[in-house]
Amino acid sequence: MTYCVAMNLEQGLLFGGDTRTNAGVDHISTFRKLYTFSNDKTHALAILCSGNLGTSQALIELLRKEIRANESNLLNHTSLFDCAKHVGKRLREIIHGYSEEDYDKKVDFSGSLLLGGQIKGEAPRLFFVYPQGNFIESTRETPYFQIGEHKYGKPILERTLEYTTPLNIALSSMVVSLDSTIKSNLSVGLPMDVLIYEKDSFNLDRYRRFNEYDQEFLAARKYWLDGLRRLIEEFPELKV
């Protein structure tokens, strides 16, 4: 399983994801699910993947190959909408490229992804791309999307995240959301990747990986645990 979340806010975009892949509980590996595409000037894009790892790796490989070959690709579209269409088409082709026979054996080649970024001339945009190739875009009212194991990490986002939330505060919500999921579901695990994109910067260098030995992350985790416990202890009395 996987848990990834992306946000399109007033100040820019945030991306976060775990790195666990599993085929059963006894076959667990670490794979990055966050990929970036950029030319540092006019195009800055990031993709978060969930679902079949073979499918998402094939997709990323293909997208990079198109860039190298200078064909129609993610770095020469003039709108992120066209990039979403492009990625959706490729994703669908890959999923439909597997044989009927394997689908009959209930192998799931499917996958969804989040595509966000900015192309010069547009505001930053964020899309949720489905395995069927269609997609939806985030809005001010719904400024974030989740893929994979999304339920555990949703309450904190619902309660603390708005379009106007500053990037550093939104980062905290995102880290708590990811960590809540990691603590509750074995199939979602550390390390976690986070990426911050500041509006109009066309720069994707604000990236960090948190692992289980990261003292700053462990201190933040303890802060949250202690804070929640204190909040619960001081909860208003409910007469029952």
Added chain:
Amino acid sequence: MTYCVAMNLEQGLLFGGDTRTNAGVDHISTFRKLYTFSNDKTHALAILCSGNLGTSQALIELLRKEIRANESNLLNHTSLFDCAKHVGKRLREIIHGYSEEDYDKKVDFSGSLLLGGQIKGEAPRLFFVYPQGNFIESTRETPYFQIGEHKYGKPILERTLEYTTPLNIALSSMVVSLDSTIKSNLSVGLPMDVLIYEKDSFNLDRYRRFNEYDQEFLAARKYWLDGLRRLIEEFPELKV
């Protein structure tokens, strides 16, 4: 859908559940999912139900009928383990009583339940009863069970609940867990029922229903929202 949670702690038992039932998003009703069985002296039991409402109503009706008829019933077993066995057997019988033909039409008659309480001579006990009629018991390490839409409300329990948590603190965790689920999933809704059973009291009168007009509940909800937002705003800085 449904979300119910029950806890077996050092000081006693807690039960909580929403009251929403739905057959599609346009067929929503309010039904109590918490039932009690007691003689005020030697037996104090509560059941929380999830799954098919027809199944759980048929089960409760049957259990009450057995008590009235003074047959083998929940109020004359000498151990809660035997009650769990009894309830599991009845649940399985009801689920298997429906016709093959309807199962072929993909109607789901299944359901799970939580059975907790105390019988004189034993400590309070809590069981998770499966549609197959088998069951598991809570322990010090795992002092709570959830049924239904359990994911949204799990992180807060994981972080704030232990076997030694006092009942009033555990009540706050439970209310937050239920409210997180209600806010995140349309198929789980107010009012919510809560029941507190103090160890060795054989009394099930500490019951309350919270609805959307309950000022005390609304104040608690606001306290939680404000508290979480403050915690996120004061989150330790993570350099990215």
